[in-house]
Amino acid sequence: MIELDGITKVYKTGSQSLEALRGITLTIGKGEFVSVMGPSGSGKSTLMNIVGCLDTPTAGGYRLDGDKVAGLTFDELAAVRNRKIGFVFQNFNLLPYATAWENVELPMLFDGKNGKKRRERVTELLNAVGLYDWREHRPTELSGGQQQRIALARALANDPPILLADEPTGNLDSKSGEEIMALLTDLWRGGRTIVMVTHNDHIAACSGRTIRLFDGQVVS
Amino acid sequence: MNLTLPRFFWSEYRKRRKKAALITFALFWGTLSILLLMAFGRGMNTQFRVAFSGLGETLIMVYGGQTSLPFEGLPKGRPISLYPEDIDYLQDRIPEIRLIAPESYSYLAVSAGGKEINRTVHGTTSEFGVMRTQVPQLGGRFLNADDAEGRKVAFIGWKVASDLFGGDDAVGRTIVINRIPFTVVGVLQKKIQDSMYQGPDAEQVYLPFHAYRQIDNRRRINQIHIMPHDASQSPLIEARVKALLGRKYRFDPDDRYATSFWNTIEDAKEGMAIFKGIEIFLGLIGGLTLLIGAVGVTNLMYAVAKERTKEIGIKLAIGARRRTIVGQFFLETVFVFAKGTFWGFVTAFNIVHLIRLAPINYDSFGIEAYLLRPEFSFQITVTYLAVLGVLCFLAGIFPALRASRANPIESLRYE
Numbered sequence: 001m002i003e004l005d006g007i008t009k010v011y012k013t014g015s016q017s018l019e020a021l022r023g024i025t026l027t028i029g030k031g032e033f034v035s036v037m038g039p040s041g042s043g044k045s046t047l048m049n050i051v052g053c054l055d056t057p058t059a060g061g062y063r064l065d066g067d068k069v070a071g072l073t074f075d076e077l078a079a080v081r082n083r084k085i086g087f088v089f090q091n092f093n094l095l096p097y098a099t100a101w102e103n104v105e106l107p108m109l110f111d112g113k114n115g116k117k118r119r120e121r122v123t124e125l126l127n128a129v130g131l132y133d134w135r136e137h138r139p140t141e142l143s144g145g146q147q148q149r150i151a152l153a154r155a156l157a158n159d160p161p162i163l164l165a166d167e168p169t170g171n172l173d174s175k176s177g178e179e180i181m182a183l184l185t186d187l188w189r190g191g192r193t194i195v196m197v198t199h200n201d202h203i204a205a206c207s208g209r210t211i212r213l214f215d216g217q218v219v220s
Numbered sequence: 221m222n223l224t225l226p227r228f229f230w231s232e233y234r235k236r237r238k239k240a241a242l243i244t245f246a247l248f249w250g251t252l253s254i255l256l257l258m259a260f261g262r263g264m265n266t267q268f269r270v271a272f273s274g275l276g277e278t279l280i281m282v283y284g285g286q287t288s289l290p291f292e293g294l295p296k297g298r299p300i301s302l303y304p305e306d307i308d309y310l311q312d313r314i315p316e317i318r319l320i321a322p323e324s325y326s327y328l329a330v331s332a333g334g335k336e337i338n339r340t341v342h343g344t345t346s347e348f349g350v351m352r353t354q355v356p357q358l359g360g361r362f363l364n365a366d367d368a369e370g371r372k373v374a375f376i377g378w379k380v381a382s383d384l385f386g387g388d389d390a391v392g393r394t395i396v397i398n399r400i401p402f403t404v405v406g407v408l409q410k411k412i413q414d415s416m417y418q419g420p421d422a423e424q425v426y427l428p429f430h431a432y433r434q435i436d437n438r439r440r441i442n443q444i445h446i447m448p449h450d451a452s453q454s455p456l457i458e459a460r461v462k463a464l465l466g467r468k469y470r471f472d473p474d475d476r477y478a479t480s481f482w483n484t485i486e487d488a489k490e491g492m493a494i495f496k497g498i499e500i501f502l503g504l505i506g507g508l509t510l511l512i513g514a515v516g517v518t519n520l521m522y523a524v525a526k527e528r529t530k531e532i533g534i535k536l537a538i539g540a541r542r543r544t545i546v547g548q549f550f551l552e553t554v555f556v557f558a559k560g561t562f563w564g565f566v567t568a569f570n571i572v573h574l575i576r577l578a579p580i581n582y583d584s585f586g587i588e589a590y591l592l593r594p595e596f597s598f599q600i601t602v603t604y605l606a607v608l609g610v611l612c613f614l615a616g617i618f619p620a621l622r623a624s625r626a627n628p629i630e631s632l633r634y635e
Binding site: 049052054055074075078079081082083087089093094095096097098102106107109110111154158 | 225228231232235236530531533534535536537538539540541542543544628629632
């Protein structure tokens with residue numbers, strides 16, 4: 001599903017250059033639940049950005065769902081993010097002025113899905129995360145746990161095969177964190193490929209495999 | 221066309237429209253100011269034309285004078301007078317003349333129903349009415365060709381009518397001048413008039429030329445009125461009148477003082493140029509104001525784009541294409557422009573029409589006659605919308621393009 005071959009990412013600032021990823025080669029199979037761990041500055045976020053097609057590598061090859069990602073244009077990458085990848089962020093990243101319903105609907109709007117399909121899918125997802133009754137509420141009117149569940153529903157809107165979660169429980173209390181992990185685990189069991197960044201061993205233990213990064217390299 | 225996204229943008233815009241209120245207000249105010257400036261400019265131009273046509277739009281008036289050059293052995297200083305037969309003499313020899321009329325006048329006592337007033341009484345022919353915009357009120361008429369036979373009829377100004385008859389209908393009533401009774405056949409319709417001799421037409425009394433001669437037996441006439449077939453022929457007519465009168469009364473056609481001319485066509489050209497200049501000046505001020513407004517809107521849209529960096533990052537992360545972001549920002553600018561402009565138009569339109577309801581005091585013609593008749597024109601509207609369209613595009617497209625070029629990762633980190 002995800003094949004990284006010698007991925008290198010170098011950030012250049014003036015005459016300085018920083019190698020964030022150093023030749024990472026990694027394969028994540030379909031239906032795997034992989035957690036990525038490592039200290040700050042180890043390259044976790046850079047790796048997630050490249051896997052999530054938010055960033056492009058300086059060198060190396062990347063195949064996603066069998067397709068080469070390197071060389072795609074900005075809008076082609078946007079289409080990949082829209083259809084193949086669902087993002088769950090630590091700080092939820094919901095649109096503050098939009099309702100829960102509208103937040104979940106947004107990726108489908110960008111995909112050009114028609115109104116009936118959108119309505120059915122949003123209803124299904126809000127029911128799945130237990131927040132259908134909160135559909136008209138804005139993010140500020142929801143708890144952290146509820147916001148993350150809405151974010152999860154949004155990530156699944158276009159039924160992407162891959163879910164990328166960047167510390168999805170990092171801003172939640174333990175109960176809400178557990179609820180999110182339960183939802184992620186259910187999705188994994190349903191056949192979804194999940195890549196999750198976490199600092200928490202207990203959370204990482206929910207996944208099927210853990211990849212540890214240090215100084216831009218996979219150490220285990 | 222898939223309207224789903226524009227509908228979504230509209231719904232997003234509606235949620236944030238309070239934030240855009242300042243920009244909308246700026247555009248509303250700009251539109252209002254510019255349209256009013258242009259409407260007043262156009263209105264003043266039109267009113268000048270109307271006021272000038274109060275005397276006569278294409279009119280050349282010829283007066284006698286005194287020679288200032290010796291001619292063919294005759295000394296300078298000879299008075300040159302005009303006579304009734306000069307009318308046929310000039311008309312027969314100058315084919316460019318469309319209408320020609322004599323005019324004589326004296327300041328006389330005019331009485332009716334026990335009231336007596338002193339007014340200038342004129343003797344002229346029916347052609348004078350066309351040339352000097354003597355439009356009668358309903359139920360009356362100006363002097364006609366039949367009156368020339370010596371009928372004792374009169375056409376009077378509306379102030380003369382009100383001074384002598386109060387609010388009563390003057391048509392059919394009798395006025396007495398030098399003990400000769402004249403029947404009023406018409407009263408002048410109210411008009412604004414910025415050029416005059418012997419006072420405004422509202423205060424004049426007009427009699428058929430032959431009837432007038434019975435109360436003023438001077439043979440010479442005060443002036444001749446000429447209307448050319450084409451306004452552009454007026455300098456030619458002037459030259460030919462000078463030459464013909466010079467030959468008849470034996471004076472040098474180049475003698476500036478033997479005869480004199482009041483050429484309203486040339487005066488109107490100057491006046492129109494001044495008012496056109498004012499209109500263009502006001503239009504330019506309006507255009508510059510709008511430009512400043514558009515720069516302000518662009519700045520505000522840049523600020524809005526900056527403020528919404530994170531939102532843009534989120535949208536890009538979940539799959540928005542660049543054109544989607546450009547489209548949203550651009551459409552928002554269009555919404556803001558459309559709303560501000562629409563209300564500016566509505567308000568300006570209503571203000572202009574309210575102002576036009578204000579009455580003009582025809583009896584003491586003043587500045588309000590120019591200011592109280594602003595007007596919109598198709599040209600103003602189309603010009604404004606075209607300029608606005610270009611400014612809206614420029615004000616919207618650059619912030620939209622900048623917003624769309626945001627880096628999704630940096631945008632997501634933006635707080």
